[in-house]
Amino acid sequence: MLKITKIPFTLGLNLCVFASGSGSNLRAIIEASLSGYIKSKVVLVVSNNSSSGAIETAAKFNIPFIHLSQKLFDTEQELTENILRILVEYKADLIVLAGYMKLLNPKVIKEFRGRIINIHPALLPAYGGKGMFGINVHEAVINAKEKVTGATVHFVDEVYDSGEIILQREVKVSPGDDAASLQEKVLKAEHELYPEVIKLIEEKRI
Numbered sequence: 529m530l531k532i533t534k535i536p537f538t539l540g541l542n543l544c545v546f547a548s549g550s551g552s553n554l555r556a557i558i559e560a561s562l563s564g565y566i567k568s569k570v571v572l573v574v575s576n577n578s579s580s581g582a583i584e585t586a587a588k589f590n591i592p593f594i595h596l597s598q599k600l601f602d603t604e605q606e607l608t609e610n611i612l613r614i615l616v617e618y619k620a621d622l623i624v625l626a627g628y629m630k631l632l633n634p635k636v637i638k639e640f641r642g643r644i645i646n647i648h649p650a651l652l653p654a655y656g657g658k659g660m661f662g663i664n665v666h667e668a669v670i671n672a673k674e675k676v677t678g679a680t681v682h683f684v685d686e687v688y689d690s691g692e693i694i695l696q697r698e699v700k701v702s703p704g705d706d707a708a709s710l711q712e713k714v715l716k717a718e719h720e721l722y723p724e725v726i727k728l729i730e731e732k733r734i
């Protein structure tokens with residue numbers, strides 16, 4: 529009789545990455561996908577900033593991208609409807625926020641609850657919440673003379689940086705570090721952490 533061996537495999541998820549800035553996390557995710565480290569694929573990049581590095585990166589890798597910003601619509605409802613429409617159109621399984629500087633409308637969060645993740649450049653719940661973005665986070669860490677900082681990937685809910693934590697990566701603060709050098713070190717850790725979390729999600733280990 530034929531013996532069937534079960535091979536664990538996943539088909540991967542359709543990732544929709546939302547990004548406003550330089551897009552280095554987006555790039556790390558695309559590279560993880562191209563190398564086969566993750567099975568998931570970035571099917572769409574959404575940016576509120578038409579001249580973002582994220583859009584340039586998407587174009588470079590031939591990934592569909594769209595500029596969706598409040599400036600293009602009269603009401604928030606119209607923007608939200610367009611975001612939801614495009615997510616359905618591209619069959620997004622997981623929304624990946626990678627330096628997205630806008631708050632998602634609660635309707636989007638409700639529709640995709642448990643399927644939206646974000647990366648934050650600190651060890652949440654420390655150094656999260658209002659005003660804690662970009663270099664501010666690292667300045668606060670330096671000012672507090674912390675010995676350790678890091679990055680956090682968490683699920684997104686209606687409140688900034690408050691959703692359930694999925695995984696963190698610690699980064700040592702060296703005596704010579706300033707906010708800029710810390711930002712660089714943490715960003716490097718983020719580029720490993722984000723693909724790792726996506727792998728865990730696609731393998732249903734989270």
Ligand code: GRF
Nearest residue numbers: 549550551552553627648649
């Ligand atoms: C990262 O530090 C991330 O933690 C934060 O925004 C930054 C985005 O950087 N949410 P990049 O655009 O991916 O280079």
